[in-house]
Amino acid sequence: MSPQNKVAAKAVSETQLVRRAQKGDEEAFASLFEAHKRRVYSLCLRMTGNTAEAEDLTQEAFLQLFRKISTFRGESAFSTWLHRLAVNVVLMHLRKKGLQQISLDEPETSQEEPVKRDYGDDDRRLLGSVDRIGLEKAIAELPQGYRTVFVLHDVEGYEHNEIAEIMNCSVGNSKSQLHKARLKLREWLREDRRRTQPQSLATSASPQDER
Amino acid sequence: MANEGLLRTDECRRFDAELGPYLEGEGRPFVPAHATQCRFCEVVLADLEAIRSAGRALPLEGPSPAVWANVRANLRAEGIIHEPVSLWQQWLGSNGFLRTHAPLGALTALLVFAVVLLNTSRRPPHSPGTDFAGGEKVVSASIGLPDQQQLETTLLELETSFRAREATLDPALKAAYIRGLESLNESIRECSESVRRQPENTLARQYLLSAYTQKAEILETALEFDAH
Numbered sequence: 001m002s003p004q005n006k007v008a009a010k011a012v013s014e015t016q017l018v019r020r021a022q023k024g025d026e027e028a029f030a031s032l033f034e035a036h037k038r039r040v041y042s043l044c045l046r047m048t049g050n051t052a053e054a055e056d057l058t059q060e061a062f063l064q065l066f067r068k069i070s071t072f073r074g075e076s077a078f079s080t081w082l083h084r085l086a087v088n089v090v091l092m093h094l095r096k097k098g099l100q101q102i103s104l105d106e107p108e109t110s111q112e113e114p115v116k117r118d119y120g121d122d123d124r125r126l127l128g129s130v131d132r133i134g135l136e137k138a139i140a141e142l143p144q145g146y147r148t149v150f151v152l153h154d155v156e157g158y159e160h161n162e163i164a165e166i167m168n169c170s171v172g173n174s175k176s177q178l179h180k181a182r183l184k185l186r187e188w189l190r191e192d193r194r195r196t197q198p199q200s201l202a203t204s205a206s207p208q209d210e211r
Numbered sequence: 212m213a214n215e216g217l218l219r220t221d222e223c224r225r226f227d228a229e230l231g232p233y234l235e236g237e238g239r240p241f242v243p244a245h246a247t248q249c250r251f252c253e254v255v256l257a258d259l260e261a262i263r264s265a266g267r268a269l270p271l272e273g274p275s276p277a278v279w280a281n282v283r284a285n286l287r288a289e290g291i292i293h294e295p296v297s298l299w300q301q302w303l304g305s306n307g308f309l310r311t312h313a314p315l316g317a318l319t320a321l322l323v324f325a326v327v328l329l330n331t332s333r334r335p336p337h338s339p340g341t342d343f344a345g346g347e348k349v350v351s352a353s354i355g356l357p358d359q360q361q362l363e364t365t366l367l368e369l370e371t372s373f374r375a376r377e378a379t380l381d382p383a384l385k386a387a388y389i390r391g392l393e394s395l396n397e398s399i400r401e402c403s404e405s406v407r408r409q410p411e412n413t414l415a416r417q418y419l420l421s422a423y424t425q426k427a428e429i430l431e432t433a434l435e436f437d438a439h
Contacts, residue, residue, distance in 0.1 A: 024293035029286060033279055038271035045272060058274050062282045066291055130265035154266030160235070179231030186258045 014078050022070050033062055036079060040086045046151045047090045049140035057093055061086040087152065087166055094144060130189060138188045146181035153178050226252045234259060362423060369430040376434065388433045395429065398422040 014035070020028035040061055045054035065082055072081065139147060139155075148167070152158040153174070158166070160174045167174065226245045233239035246253040286292040370392075377385050402419035405412060 024291060026283070026286075026292045029283070029292055030279065033282060037278070038273045041274040041278075042269075042271045046269075055274050055278050059278050059281050062278075063285055066282070066286055067289070130261050132265070132269060135262070135265050135269065150266065154263055155269055157267065175231060175235050179234065182234070182259050182262050185262050186255075189262070190258075 015074065018069065018072055018074070018078055021066070022072070029066060032078075036082055037062075039079075040082065043083065043086055043151070043156060044090055046136075046139055046155060047087075047094070047148060049147070053093070057086070057090050060093075061089045064089060083156070084166075087156075091148070091166070094148075134189055134192050135185070138185045138192070141188060142181055142184060146177055146184060149174055149177040150181040150185070154182070220249075223249060223252055226255075230256065230259070234263065366423060366427055366430070369427060369434070373430050373433050380433070388429060391429050392426065395422055395426040399426065 014032075017028045017031050017035075021032060037058065041054055041058045044057040044061070045051060048054055048057065061082070065085055072078065139150065142150060149163060152163050152166070153160065160171045160178075163169075163174045164171045222245050226242060226249070229239040229242050233242040242256065246256045283292065373388075377388075380388070399419065399422045402415055402422055405415040406419055409415060
């Protein structure tokens with residue numbers, strides 16, 4: 001089966017599942033949950049950085065979705081609907097917790113913050129060596145505003161105009177926050193690498209500084 | 212090139228300013244051009260591109276099974292999920308009698324025990340029609356077991372499933388289920404014998420049907436409990 005046909009078959013199958021779920025069919029609910037649980041949970045986990053919260057939010061997202069499933073008319077893809085709903089559930093949770101410390105409406109400052117550079121360290125770039133665990137850890141350390149935009153854009157694949165709509169901010173702010181988030185991640189990943197691979201510093205003993 | 216990289220230049224500042232827009236797809240040819248001239252800016256660009264790619268490639272993780280269990284329990288409690296329809300319930304669904312006469316079914320369940328007691332004590336058969344004439348009249352038009360074979364097959368399937376899983380039940384619970392099933396088997400045997408002796412006795416057939424119903428319900432409850 002060609003990739004296009006597979007996609008079409010999946011969409012048809014999902015439409016049938018949604019119709020069955022709209023009639024209260026438990027198997028259909030279970031299949032829809034099974035098909036989407038990983039993406040929803042991963043989104044919740046990366047946006048909160050906490051497994052218990054992520055499970056609670058995954059549960060809440062699916063419950064809200066299934067309660068409204070009778071209203072789903074198929075104007076958009078089911079997965080789009082679900083993931084947007086999950087994002088809203090997480091954002092609502094974060095706002096309730098008061099964690100939205102970094103507003104996306106803060107003034108543009110990226111040009112005021114110089115990129116940190118390590119002199120004599122040019123041969124130890126991250127290229128090709130960003131390990132998954134290190135990145136997950138660094139994402140969890142990001143300030144909430146940076147983390148949200150990074151996860152939505154670089155992990156989940158949302159466009160800046162969609163993020164701006166979800167976060168109620170400008171496209172420019174979304175781009176700016178994303179760039180700052182990437183710079184922060186780079187800084188931490190390099191620090192982490194220095195800590196875990198100190199022996200490699202022996203080849204680059206020249207002073208480290210910022211421009 | 213090495214010496215150039217150690218110096219902070221106006222070009223590096225411009226690179227910093229244009230790096231974000233460049234990574235977002237805006238046409239900033241200065242950025243890659245400068246990166247080929249400055250070793251440090253080259254590393255910065257390569258790092259950020261690597262981070263962007265790594266973000267897209269992060270694997271998905273799954274929640275624990277408890278999440279679906281909670282979702283399912285909530286949906287059931289709210290009536291959004293309908294209970295799965297078993298073979299037994301399908302059979303009942305095709306037989307409109309029990310579906311619409313549940314209270315009468317409960318009453319007849321009590322009567323089963325009365326019949327069993329009467330037969331056990333070998334007292335002369337008591338005509339329930341005298342006590343429950345109204346009930347008998349109501350059900351007389353639809354009484355009978357036209358699909359008895361199918362019914363017994365369904366019960367056999369349920370019983371086989373129960374036997375296959377009974378080892379996983381709590382011993383005390385298992386003993387209670389088995390006692391209940393034995394009692395119902397005895398009732399079924401007694402009622403079947405009555406029906407065999409008096410095929411025109413519609414009330415005896417009703418008792419038999421009720422005993423089958425109870426047995427199926429007990430088996431389903433046991434299977435559902437086990438599944439949980």
